[in-house]
Structure formats: structure tokens, C-alpha cells
Amino acid sequence: MLIHVNHVKYHVELTGKEESPAVILLHGFTGDHTTWNSLTNALKDFFQVVAIDLLGHGKTDSPEQPERYVMENAAKDIVSIMDQLKIDKAHLLGYSMGGRLALGTSILFPERFETLMLESASPGLKTEQEKIARIQSDESLAAGILEQGVESFVNYWENIPLFQTQKRLPSAIRDQIRTQRLQNDPIGLANSLIGFGTGRQLSWWDKLQELDIPVLLMCGKQDEKFCKIAAEMNRLFPKAKIMEFNDAGHAIHVEEPKKFDTIVKEFLIEQEQLS
Numbered sequence: 001m002l003i004h005v006n007h008v009k010y011h012v013e014l015t016g017k018e019e020s021p022a023v024i025l026l027h028g029f030t031g032d033h034t035t036w037n038s039l040t041n042a043l044k045d046f047f048q049v050v051a052i053d054l055l056g057h058g059k060t061d062s063p064e065q066p067e068r069y070v071m072e073n074a075a076k077d078i079v080s081i082m083d084q085l086k087i088d089k090a091h092l093l094g095y096s097m098g099g100r101l102a103l104g105t106s107i108l109f110p111e112r113f114e115t116l117m118l119e120s121a122s123p124g125l126k127t128e129q130e131k132i133a134r135i136q137s138d139e140s141l142a143a144g145i146l147e148q149g150v151e152s153f154v155n156y157w158e159n160i161p162l163f164q165t166q167k168r169l170p171s172a173i174r175d176q177i178r179t180q181r182l183q184n185d186p187i188g189l190a191n192s193l194i195g196f197g198t199g200r201q202l203s204w205w206d207k208l209q210e211l212d213i214p215v216l217l218m219c220g221k222q223d224e225k226f227c228k229i230a231a232e233m234n235r236l237f238p239k240a241k242i243m244e245f246n247d248a249g250h251a252i253h254v255e256e257p258k259k260f261d262t263i264v265k266e267f268l269i270e271q272e273q274l275s
Contacts, residue, residue: 002059005080006073011059012081013051016044021114021272022090024078025051026098028120028251029192030157030181032058035095039253042261046269050090052081054098055196056188064187069195071202075105079112091268093117095253097192100124100201107207115271117216117264120226120250123233124203134199142190150189154181165222165249177254208236215240216267220248220255 002009013033023043025036033051040049053060055069055077063069078101082090092113094102099121106113125131145153158166158178166174194200215237219227221244234242243263248255 003081003084005077005084008055008061008063008068008077010055010061010077010081011053012085013040013049013053014085015040015049015051016047018048020046020048021268022082022085022087023047023049023268024082024087024090024092024102025049026054026078026092026094026102027051027057028096028098030057030154030184030189031095031098032180032184034058034180035253038257039261039264042265043268046265047091048087050081050085050087052078054101054192056192057184060188062185062188063191066191066195069191070200071101071104071196072108074101074196075108078105079109082112088112089114091115091117091271093119093264094121095119096121096250097196100198101196103204104201106213107204107211110211110213113213114275115214115216115268116211117218117267118230118233119218119252119260120220120223122198122226122229123205123208124201125198126203126205131199134197136199138193138197138199142193145186145190145193150182150184150186153186153189154178157181162223162250165220165255166251169255173254205236208233209238212238214271216264217242218245218252218260218263219243220245220250220252222247222249226250 027035032053056062099118106116217230219230253260
């Protein structure tokens with residue numbers, strides 16, 4: 001379904017019973033709601049699953065102004081979608097870019113979320129030097145998307161070191177991921193990098209201690225960078241636990257879907273029983 005919020009149209013996929021507790025799923029950069037199909041099937045008998053195509057991705061609008069994509073605007077959009085769906089509080093899960101948004105949204109609107117689940121996510125960069133370097137890198141990538149098109153960018157993106165562990169996936173799954181990525185709007189991808197890149201967002205490191213809800217941190221052991229980040233976040237959140245997946249890299253829900261689905265479902269059911 002399409003939901004109009006803050007002058008843009010979001011595509012939102014609803015699965016499960018409306019009266020069930022809500023779980024909101026936020027995909028990563030170049031993804032869309034279909035990346036969660038396996039998890040949605042695992043949760044639909046217990047929860048109302050709300051899978052959102054983020055701004056500039058999938059069937060959601062791709063505004064031409066990069067500033068429309070900034071974290072604060074995107075977080076307000078998520079909460080506005082909840083309001084339109086009459087969801088007072090929800091569980092929130094985000095992967096990579098979607099994880100950054102999930103974390104930011106839960107910090108900006110803590111009263112709206114029961115739990116937070118972060119897969120291969122970061123609170124942002126700590127130093128100005130890191131931010132400047134990342135902004136320059138993202139702007140260069142964005143220019144390449146606009147000049148050379150989405151297919152050229154996807155050829156590059158699927159071969160970066162972060163996704164090397166996905167080379168082990170069956171060719172049918174890799175082809176499915178590639179086909180989905182190619183459907184994205186070049187303006188949407190470029191402006192996501194410019195307006196919502198890691199270098200542009202606020203750093204949330206000094207806010208983690210204030211988020212007093214249960215947090216599940218997930219990382220693939222073969223993604224050492226994000227496991228280190230998860231371990232550091234785990235020490236700062238008041239109510240967090242960390243789950244490492246031995247045979248996965250960055251995209252755990254793609255590389256180890258059955259285990260990922262089980263961990264998330266068990267965490268959610270446990271939290272519902274405790275509430």
C-alpha cells in the first residue's frame with residue numbers, strides 16, 4: 001500500500017493480523033521490503049509486520065532534494081507512518097542503513113518503541129575527519145550513479161569487500177538480489193548517499209546510554225568491523241544483548257536466514273511475554 005506522509009508517498013507492505021503487536025522492518029541501502037520476505041513469513045502468525053521501502057528505494061518516492069533524506073526527516077516519516085496505521089508502539093528492526101535509521105528514530109522518539117533490533121548497524125562516525133572523508137566518498141559514488149546509471153553502480157556495489165561473503169550464496173539468490181537492486185531509482189540512490197550517508201548523520205554514540213528499552217545487536221563474525229561496533233554498543237546500552245552469527249558477513253538475514261529468523265522471533269516473543 002501507499003501511504004502519504006510529509007509530502008511524499010511511501011510504499012509499505014503489511015503482513016499479519018492488524019490487532020497483533022507491530023514489528024517495523026527497515027532495509028539497507030539499495031534494498032527494499034522484499035529483503036525481509038523470509039522473516040515476514042516467520043513472524044506473520046504472531047505479529048503485524050510493517051516492511052517499509054525507505055525514501056529513494058523500491059516503490060517509495062525519490063525526491064530530488066537531498067536534504068529531504070536526512071535522518072531527522074526520515075525518522076519523522078517512520079513515526080508518521082505509524083500514526084496513519086494507528087500503531088502507538090512497535091518493535092523496530094533495521095539492517096545497515098536501515099539500522100542507522102532505526103537507532104536514530106528510537107532515540108528521537110523513544111516513547112514509540114518497545115524494543116530495538118540492529119543488524120550490522122552503526123551509531124555513526126565519531127570524528128569530523130571521518131565524517132568529511134565519508135561525505136566526499138559518498139558524494140563521489142552519488143555522482144557516479146547519476147552519470148553512469150544504476151547498473152554500473154550495482155556492478156561495483158556487489159563486489160565491494162563488505163559483501164564478499166555473499167558470493168557463496170546460490171546463484172538464484174544472488175540474481176534475485178541483483179534484480180531488486182537494479183529496480184531502484186538513480187536519483188533515489190544518489191540522494192540517499194548525499195543526504196542520508198553515514199558522514200551526514202548525527203553521531204548517536206553519546207545517546208546510547210539514554211535508550212532504556214531492550215536492544216538486540218546482531219552481527220556476522222566474518223564482518224569484523226561491525227562486530228566490533230556491536231560489542232562497543234553492547235557496553236553502552238542499558239538493556240542490550242549481542243548475537244554473533246558464525247557463518248555470516250554483513251547481510252545476516254540473507255546469508256543465514258533460518259537462524260536469523262529464529263533469533264528475531266524468539267527475542268520478540270520473549271519480550272512480549274515480559275511486557
